[in-house]
Amino acid sequence: MAYSDKVIDHYSNPRNVGTLDKSKKSVGTGLVGAPECGDVMRLQIEVDETTNTITDAKFKTFGCGSAIASSSLATEWLKGKTVDEALAIDNMEIVEELALPPVKIHCSVLAEDAIKSAINDYRVKNGMPELEMAKSHH
Amino acid sequence: MLKLPIYLDNNATTPLDPRVLEAMMPYLTEVFGNAASRNHPFGWAAEEAVDYARDQIAGLINCDPKEIIFTSGATESDNLAIKGIFEMYSQKGNHIITTTTEHKAVLDTCKHIEKIGGKVTYLPVNSEGLISLEELEAAMTPQTILVTIMYGNNETGTIQPIREIAAIAHKHGALFMTDGTQAVGKIPVDVQADGIDLMAFTAHKMYGPKGVGAMYVRRKNPRVKVTAQMDGGGHERGMRSGTLNVPGIVGLGKACELAKQEMTADAERLSTMRDRLEKELLTLEESYVNGSVEHRLPHVANISFKYVEGEGLMMGVKDLAVSSGSACTSASLEPSYVLKALGLSDDLAHSSLRFGLSRFTTDEQIDYAINHVKEAVTKLREMSPLWEMFKEGIDLDKIEWAEH
Numbered sequence: 001m002a003y004s005d006k007v008i009d010h011y012s013n014p015r016n017v018g019t020l021d022k023s024k025k026s027v028g029t030g031l032v033g034a035p036e037c038g039d040v041m042r043l044q045i046e047v048d049e050t051t052n053t054i055t056d057a058k059f060k061t062f063g064c065g066s067a068i069a070s071s072s073l074a075t076e077w078l079k080g081k082t083v084d085e086a087l088a089i090d091n092m093e094i095v096e097e098l099a100l101p102p103v104k105i106h107c108s109v110l111a112e113d114a115i116k117s118a119i120n121d122y123r124v125k126n127g128m129p130e131l132e133m134a135k136s137h138h
Numbered sequence: 139m140l141k142l143p144i145y146l147d148n149n150a151t152t153p154l155d156p157r158v159l160e161a162m163m164p165y166l167t168e169v170f171g172n173a174a175s176r177n178h179p180f181g182w183a184a185e186e187a188v189d190y191a192r193d194q195i196a197g198l199i200n201c202d203p204k205e206i207i208f209t210s211g212a213t214e215s216d217n218l219a220i221k222g223i224f225e226m227y228s229q230k231g232n233h234i235i236t237t238t239t240e241h242k243a244v245l246d247t248c249k250h251i252e253k254i255g256g257k258v259t260y261l262p263v264n265s266e267g268l269i270s271l272e273e274l275e276a277a278m279t280p281q282t283i284l285v286t287i288m289y290g291n292n293e294t295g296t297i298q299p300i301r302e303i304a305a306i307a308h309k310h311g312a313l314f315m316t317d318g319t320q321a322v323g324k325i326p327v328d329v330q331a332d333g334i335d336l337m338a339f340t341a342h343k344m345y346g347p348k349g350v351g352a353m354y355v356r357r358k359n360p361r362v363k364v365t366a367q368m369d370g371g372g373h374e375r376g377m378r379s380g381t382l383n384v385p386g387i388v389g390l391g392k393a394c395e396l397a398k399q400e401m402t403a404d405a406e407r408l409s410t411m412r413d414r415l416e417k418e419l420l421t422l423e424e425s426y427v428n429g430s431v432e433h434r435l436p437h438v439a440n441i442s443f444k445y446v447e448g449e450g451l452m453m454g455v456k457d458l459a460v461s462s463g464s465a466c467t468s469a470s471l472e473p474s475y476v477l478k479a480l481g482l483s484d485d486l487a488h489s490s491l492r493f494g495l496s497r498f499t500t501d502e503q504i505d506y507a508i509n510h511v512k513e514a515v516t517k518l519r520e521m522s523p524l525w526e527m528f529k530e531g532i533d534l535d536k537i538e539w540a541e542h
Contacts, residue, residue, distance in 0.1 A: 003453070011453055017521050034539035035524060036484030038447050038473070042523035060523040064449035068521065 003065055004099035010069035015076050018058040020044040028122025030114040039063040039107065041071045043114035045078055045086070047122055054078045054086055059114075066104040070094050070111035078115065083122070087131070089115055142457045144503045148343075148494035149292050149320060149438060150461060154389075155345035155497070161392035162347065165385035173382045174373060184384045191391025198394040199318075199337070200328040201354055207364075207374045208387055211351035212319040213243040215338030218378060219315050219353055220247045222364030223284050223336070224256055227313075231281030235259045235312075237269050238479040239296075240288050243338075244317055248286075257281070265481050266430035267296035274303060278310040285314050289321035289337075293463070293476040293492055294429025295438030297321070304333030313362060319343055323397035324435055325405060329354055335362050341386065345497060346393030350386030353378075400497070408495045409436035411504050415493060416441065418508040422515055424528070428463075428477055428490060437495040440477075442486045445525040446518040451491060454514030458507055463490035485524075485534075 003011070020027045027046050033039040040063065046056040057075035061068045073094055078086050094100070094108035113133065120130050145153070165187060173188045175181025192203035209215045224234065236248055238260045248258045259277045261269045269287065278285075285307035290297045300316060307314040315336035321327050322337075323344030329337060340351035355377065356362045370379025416439045419425060424444040440463075443451065448462030463474035473487035482490075491511070495504075519525040527534060 011450075014521060019526065031523065035488075035534060036473075036539075038449070038485075038488045040523055040539070060521055060526060062445065062450075062522040062524045063447050065453040067447075068450060 006073075006098050007065055007069040007100070010072040010098070011065040014059075014068060014072040016058050016072065016079075017060060019060065020046055020056065020058050025125055026122075028118040028120070028125065030117030030119075030121060032113045032117055033063070033067075033110050035062065039067045039110055041067065041110050041114045043071060043074060043111070043118050045115075045118045045122060047083060049126070052082050052084070054081050054083065063107065063110075064104075066098070066100055066107040067110060069098050070100070070107045071114065073097060074111045074115055083119055086115055087119060140502055140506055143459050144457060144507060145459045146493045146495065146499070146503075146507060147459045147461055148496040148499075149295075149492065150494070151342045151348065152345045152496050153498060154347055155393065155396060157396060158346055158389045158392045162385045162389045165388050169384075171384075173384055174371065184382075187384055187388050188382055191387045191394075194391035194395040194398075195352060198327075198398045199322060199354060200330050202357060204375075205329075205354055205357050207353045207355055207377050208382055208390075209351050209353055209378055210349055210383070211342070212241075212317065212338045212340035215340070215351050215353035216241070216243040216317055217247050218367050219336045219338060219355075219364060220244065220251065220284065220286060221367050222377070223313060223315070223362075224251050224254075225365035226363050227283040231279075231283045233257045233259070233279055233281040233283060235261060235274065235277050235282060235285045235287075235307075237261045237263060237287055237298075239263050239267055239291055239293075239476045240286070241292055241317055241319065244286060244288065261287075263296075263479055266433070267291055267294050267428075267476075267480050268430060268433065269298060269303070271299065271302050271306060275306050275310075278306065278312065280311075282307075282310060282312045285312050286316070287314075288317040288319075289327065290318075290325070290435040290438075291429065291476065292320050293474060294440045294480070295320070295435035296429040297325070297433045297435060299433075300332050300334070304335075308333060313360075320435060320438075323394065323401065324437060326401070329356070335360070336364070341390035341393050344393045344397050347386050347389040350383050350390050352390065404497050405436040408497075408499065411499060411501065412437060412439050412493070412495055415439055415495075415504050415508060419443075419511055422512060425515075426486070428480060428482065439493045440490055441493075442477075442482065442490040443515045444486060444489055445522050445528055446489055446515055448488050448490055450518055451489070451514060454518055455491070455507075455510050457510050460494075461492045463487045463492070 057078040059071040091108040091112040171180030171184035173184040196203040304314040313335040322339040337354040342348040428440040477487040
């Protein structure tokens with residue numbers, strides 16, 4: 001399969017690979033996927049409580065090039081967004097930006113799930129109710 | 139200067155040996171006759187070339203040239219042998235024994251047999267990919283007409299105990315067939331000494347052209363008959379109709395002749411190279427050889443690199459043409475059924491790379507491959523959450539994964 005230039009770029013020079021301190025209250029962690037499915041994404045956000053803005057985002061992904069690129073792109077988009085703006089990120093925007101073929105759409109779905117899961121982790125840690133995860137893509 | 143990418147997917151197909159192409163050329167140009175044309179020199183020349191190829195092939199596997207039936211490749215040969223035996227011997231029984239690690243050409247043919255009233259036993263394999271002779275013996279029944287077990291596996295290179303399997307099949311009055319696709323031309327395959335009654339093999343896995351293969355069918359002790367699966371002019375002793383692919387057959391013949399001459403030296407050189415590749419890659423933590431190390435084709439290595447995903451890894455080793463046990467092409471990923479049959483977990487099966495060396499592989503290419511794979515695995519592990527968890531001592535089996 002031929003990968004798009006953007007997928008190759010994110011795969012070769014992944015943005016924001018790393019780990020945030022998950023014990024901090026300001027850090028939300030989302031771990032989605034499963035090793036036996038061939039995709040595991042861990043996406044973390046650090047939120048400035050006063051502005052409700054995401055100040056930092058990091059990821060680590062076990063998966064194919066499209067999965068790595070989807071999570072790398074997600075961290076790029078998350079930085080500087082408010083939590084509400086981040087919640088609005090739709091997987092199809094990732095598909096479009098990376099020109100993912102139909103068989104790789106699930107990678108973008110996983111990235112969206114990872115974002116929502118990280119936000120939920122942050123909300124729960126900070127005494128807010130958990131948001132219902134949209135699983136409509138599955 | 140090393141030319142990239144480096145081709146190390148020789149279990150999928152091999153390049154054409156220039157000497158094979160040279161032998162074929164006249165039959166693609168001036169010698170164009172139909173080998174079945176008995177009335178003029180054009181036909182005679184073609185027939186002579188086909189007969190010569192039959193001799194070359196027979197010389198490699200130690201059979202009578204008349205026992206070679208030309209086909210379009212190993213998939214057709216597998217289909218013809220299994221379906222043809224099932225039909226021909228239906229009076230005697232309807233039971234076939236095979237293994238779970240066969241190529242799809244055998245497995246799906248067996249599934250077809252089940253649909254048309256046959257019974258098939260799929261023998262499991264151990265962690266090295268080998269069947270148990272005791273289990274084979276226990277599976278034999280008076281209705282068993284055929285045991286079909288591959289010679290060497292396409293994914294792991296594991297070589298089955300062919301002679302012992304043949305002896306068990308014969309003891310119980312069944313025929314023994316083997317898919318020799320990966321083995322013929324790579325290791326000595328002797329249908330007499332091995333006790334093989336039918337065998338499928340193909341040219342393009344041994345430096346010959348694509349689109350031509352053969353089925354070996356024993357003519358003596360016992361005389362084996364196969365019901366044709368295609369109707370037509372009754373070529374190939376009535377077992378396989380269709381105008382013979384003369385240039386392809388000439389290529390298969392030449393490939394067999396070269397294999398006979400060079401196999402021993404090739405095998406020694408390739409296994410040395412393969413062992414070096416493997417030894418170096420195993421210096422990476424948490425990397426494992428899949429299949430049998432002891433009973434293995436000389437040119438194959440299949441290695442899992444835990445905590446990195448196969449397709450991502452393949453993208454990382456873009457300078458190499460290899461294949462992976464992971465097929466990440468849909469939301470429901472299917473890891474290699476061969477590796478799973480060996481007892482590998484899905485994640486380890488997803489993390490595998492298969493290296494297949496050829497007559498044309500060089501030490502320089504192997505050096506490059508070693509460094510390239512090491513770099514890619516290291517880089518991807520730094521990016522892998524599973525690797526981080528492993529390093530922190532977290533038991534990944536105890537995590538409740540959010541399945542998607």
